[in-house]
Amino acid sequence: MDKGPIGVFDSGYGGLTILKDIRRMMPEYSYIYLGDNARAPYGTRSFDVVYQFTLEAVKALFDMGCPLVILACNTASAKALRNIQQTDLPAMEPGLRVLGVIRPTAEVIGDISRNGHVGILGTEGTVSSRSYDMEISKISPDFTVTSVACPMWVPLVENNEAAGEGADYFVSKYVNELLDKDPGIDTIVLACTHYPILYPKIRKVVPGHIKVVKQGEIVAESLMDYLRRHPEMQQRLLTDGVCRYFTTENPEKFNGLASLFLDEKVDVSHIDL
Numbered sequence: 551m552d553k554g555p556i557g558v559f560d561s562g563y564g565g566l567t568i569l570k571d572i573r574r575m576m577p578e579y580s581y582i583y584l585g586d587n588a589r590a591p592y593g594t595r596s597f598d599v600v601y602q603f604t605l606e607a608v609k610a611l612f613d614m615g616c617p618l619v620i621l622a623c624n625t626a627s628a629k630a631l632r633n634i635q636q637t638d639l640p641a642m643e644p645g646l647r648v649l650g651v652i653r654p655t656a657e658v659i660g661d662i663s664r665n666g667h668v669g670i671l672g673t674e675g676t677v678s679s680r681s682y683d684m685e686i687s688k689i690s691p692d693f694t695v696t697s698v699a700c701p702m703w704v705p706l707v708e709n710n711e712a713a714g715e716g717a718d719y720f721v722s723k724y725v726n727e728l729l730d731k732d733p734g735i736d737t738i739v740l741a742c743t744h745y746p747i748l749y750p751k752i753r754k755v756v757p758g759h760i761k762v763v764k765q766g767e768i769v770a771e772s773l774m775d776y777l778r779r780h781p782e783m784q785q786r787l788l789t790d791g792v793c794r795y796f797t798t799e800n801p802e803k804f805n806g807l808a809s810l811f812l813d814e815k816v817d818v819s820h821i822d823l
């Protein structure tokens with residue numbers, strides 16, 4: 551059987567925040583990053599559309615030889631993962647796998663929050679799916695989960711305005727909304743992979759005693775653990791340390807911003823889904 555890279559998918563640039571930690575912790579593997587920038591944001595789209603777009607991306611990554619795809623996108627994990635795992639994968643070549651980012655995050659929240667008051671900041675799609683409420687309550691049933699959707703944050707990142715003055719207003723707006731809903735929160739999860747790009751501004755407005763959780767390391771550790779438990783998948787993975795990038799947008803546009811988020815220059819190719 552041919553070995554292949556790990557596929558990492560997001561609606562746009564956000565998944566790069568996950569890819570960065572995965573590559574830092576597992577540099578030996580090969581990766582293909584796919585950003586559907588031309589159709590981002592996904593956060594305000596319907597269940598059916600997010601599912602359809604995500605399935606197209608997953609199939610493209612399988613076609614490029616990836617036996618394993620990480621949905622480095624909370625919205626896609628919330629709206630498409632279950633359907634893909636239960637309906638689409640069984641009809642495909644055996645052994646292909648798709649993993650998301652919500653379950654691994656919910657699994658560690660119990661160890662991070664001291665008082666069980668957790669805040670979720672995510673896209674409208676992620677928040678309205680109530681996926682975090684459900685996953686956290688399975689593992690930590692006595693926790694109180696309070697969520698706020700931040701529809702302006704992804705457009706700020708996708709349009710390279712994350713460091714601009716305009717972002718300050720919207721960062722304070724959603725953080726304050728969350729803390730007004732539950733002033734007892736001791737942990738806030740950045741439940742959208744784009745949000746770590748706004749982290750410096752978020753950290754400034756969140757009171758110091760509240761932890762702000764980014765998902766990159768959590769997802770990377772969970773992937774390492776998955777591969778330890780699934781040697782049959784681990785053996786199917788290429789280990790030449792190469793990472794390739796694909797976008798549904800104009801490659802030049804992607805290149806400029808991606809290099810900023812990854813602190814390195816990347817070479818990206820266009821792909822049609």
Ligand code: DGL
Pocket residue numbers: 560561562564565590591592593594622623624625626673676704741742743744
């Ligand atoms: N980065 C994605 C997430 O984690 C989706 C953002 C979007 O396209 O709205 O939810």
